Amino acid sequence: MTQKSLLTPSLILMVGLLTICPVFMLVLGSFMDGFGTYEGFTLSKYVTAYTDPGLKDILFNTLIFTLGSASVATILALFLAYMNTRTNIPFKFLFKVISIIPMMIPHILFCVSWALLLNPSNGILNKLLIDIFGLSASPFNIYSLSGMILVEGLLDLPIAYLIIAPAMNSFDVSLEESSKVCGASNLQTLLRITLPVLRPAILASAILVIVRSLASFAVPSVLGIPGRIYVLPTHIYRMISTGFEPDYGQASAIGMSALAASVVLIYLYRYLTKESSRYVTISGRGFKPTLIDLKTYKYPLFTVVGILSFILIILPVIVLLYTSFVPYSMVPSFKAFSMMSLKHWHSVLVDPISLLSLKNSLILGVGGATIGIVLSIFVAYVIVKVRTRAAGVLESLSFLSFSFPGIVIGLGFMWVFVQTPLYGTLWTLLIGYIATYLPYGIRPLSSAFIQIHDSLEESSRVSGAGALTTMRRIVIPLLIPGVVSGWILMATMFVRELTLSVVLSRPGSEVLAVQILRFSEDGMWGQLSALGIIMIGISSSLVIGVTFIGNKFSRIHAS
Amino acid sequence: MEIQIKGLTKLYHSEGKTIKALDDVNLTIGDNTIFTLLGPSGCGKTTLLRSIVGLENPDFGEISIGDEIVWSKEKNIFIPPEKRGLGMVFQTYAIWPHMNVFDNVGYPLQNQGLPKSEIKQRVAETLKLVQLEGFENRPATKLSGGQQQRVALARALVARPKVILFDEPLSNLDAKLREETRKELRTFLCGLGITAIYVTHDRIEALALSDIIAVMRAGKVVEMGSPKKIYFNSDHKFVADFIGRANLIEGTITECTSHHATLKTAIGDIIGINNHHLSVGQNAIMCIRPEFITLAHTQTSHEKNIFKGVMENLVFIGEAYEGDIKIGDTLLTTTIEPTENIHDGSEIFISFSSEYCFIIAS
Known part of the structure; x- marks a missing residue:
């Protein structure tokens, strides 16, 4: 009994330290004159940061960038969800692939592959188009605001889809049917009934994408900086990384507005998703909606879906693979293929910093996910099974980090660790990762705990099994799927982590994504691609390996 | 065990x-x-x-x-x-x-x-x-x-x-x-x-x-x-109400025999089983289950528990009719054989056996 009552407060303390502490230190730091000393309260950082004449353009860029990518992602997600749930479009398995696989390709590599294809000086696709049509200049420039919006929109498409598709799926079809009985066409019904009823889900998806793109660092750094288009995260990054004297105070002062905007948006999102569950009526009869026959549009529309999945999944990998073998950026041709070599692979595999970053990322991925998942098991248990008021506090605390932009919270952790011996070690990254990505572990475990209805344990007790046997034969096997998917999510996130790492990583604690960013800044595309392919390989083998172990484990324990 | x-x-x-x-x-x-x-x-x-x-x-x-x-x-x-x-x-x-x-x-x-x-x-x-x-x-x-x-x-x-x-x-x-x-x-x-x-x-x-x-x-x-x-x-x-459909009519006991008692109610005197040995003057409730109410087409004066009413809310549910019989201001729920020739507004006589209605203390 005493153990149980201690569990919740100690978890609240732990998670609270992880999530509140960096925010607190960030606020404190924004009022400090120097870095690492907590003397001399000053407002000067705010004054300098917010009177910068360049800030107006940055805010404007940020606004256009976030709203633009939210529109791209949400409209595409609506299209895909509608095609999947409501029409007889062929090869529906592709939709599931689209919604899951892109999460496995690290964002920075996705951006790099677009830069390789469409950069104005030697983008492969640009050169190809110049050759074919005899143009005098590159037709596309990915280093532009619209390029950034396109790529960020595609990157956030899976999230938007995962919000909109279930809403579309649980939609009461009789609302549409009665509209058709009243004489409306399919298109009229879509515009006047379906979309308005789905409005909460659409808004929720748009808001979440805005939050994500506000926190996005890969796109603004890989595609924005070369075109001198700065948004808030890259503006902050510029303050702390370039020049002779990084100004952490000023960066924190700017970070405060990104943080505030993000927190407000997330609250709006949570409010809307609460509303939407009330708004969207769920038909209990389980009727399958009658599918709309696309007739002659069937294959043209499928082509659009096909192209989308090609762009999202296959193209980045192909571009990286190709670039890692050719000596310099060139249009695919016989000449290019004859010049292919393992030169870049070799130079990456003997580069000490690349190897170190590989080792560090592996340690962080495997170790961090393991520690993170153990914490998640306890937190999810308290949230789902204990359900006291304190458990509610724990839930809010642990999902708080969802709303923190990575680079800002990285700054916060910087302030936390700067005077500790942990500063500059892998531990800062480990703690930062777990704090920021804790919701990724808690989500699947919460649903696993929800699935273990109390009666499943009770019936085991009545069948003569003690508490330990019940734990071993009923609870643990049923938890395994949640543990596995939580671990995979965390591990893949950690292996590719960029935004926190660019702030916290120091010489000696380099990680893969940061090393890739360095390559990209130096234009070493070949090495970058080789290291990127290795990174994708690690993520994929972690996913496959752990799924396999999990399957085996739960089979052993069930019987 | x-x-x-x-x-x-x-x-x-x-x-x-x-x-x-x-x-x-x-x-x-x-x-x-x-x-x-x-x-x-x-x-x-x-x-x-x-x-x-x-x-x-x-x-x-x-x-x-x-x-x-x-x-x-x-x-x-x-x-x-x-x-x-x-x-x-x-x-x-x-x-x-x-x-x-x-x-x-x-x-x-x-x-x-x-x-x-x-x-x-x-x-x-x-x-x-x-x-x-x-x-x-x-x-x-x-x-x-x-x-x-x-x-x-x-x-x-x-x-x-x-x-x-x-x-x-x-x-x-x-x-x-x-x-x-x-x-x-x-x-x-x-x-x-x-x-x-x-x-x-x-x-x-x-x-x-x-x-x-x-x-x-x-x-x-x-x-x-x-x-x-x-x-x-x-x-x-x-319990009477929870276990099945029941007409519960309140009244006062006016007469007792060894097993039965007469309850004076809004629709008249009803005789029923008095298992709880309630005595004259006590307030009580008569419980009559719908399936024990039967139609009597004419009034035969020597029988007890016969009342005249008007049929209302008659519904045909296949195996029977269900409906309310209005006697004064009191509605009695009843089920009627599906073969009866009856409709809303019919004036009818109903009877129920004193063995199948029972008195509960109120």
């Missing part, structure tokens, strides 16, 4: 208020009976069942199964559920989704540490008993609702428990399957010769299945008896 419950009380605290989920319950459940706890939701029937199994810790009282005290506040005895040797069918069936049928059913035997060959044989026997022969290797998730219910039953029976408990096991089945399963379950339990405790809020289920019904309300057992006793001769207005 006989079950004895003495002074059982369970308190819940929520938002500063204390609710008595069980309020000084005293019960004896006889050996080899099918005993039903019936009541509206929140009456404490499930709490009582869970206390007997050991999944709930009451605050006061004592529970014994056979000669063994399994729970006692005073003597500080708490035998955990796994040591009580009972079988239980849960409302949700609680079939473990990660196991196949064999492991689900064999689980209690595995916990007893029986040899594998014996487990295999007894699981096969039990599955045969519930008509799921050869289902051993079927994954639990590939079962229909009715099959899940049978697996849950097999699991509860496989270890030959002293008592088997049911927590609304039919409420998740559709209406037709529920009716069939109800009949089968009764035959099945009678054949086993086992003590069964059954929780339900469905009065027809309770009447059809039970040897003894205990009707509960607000944490207390209001009344206990055989289905016929509860239906035809309930002691309480609440």
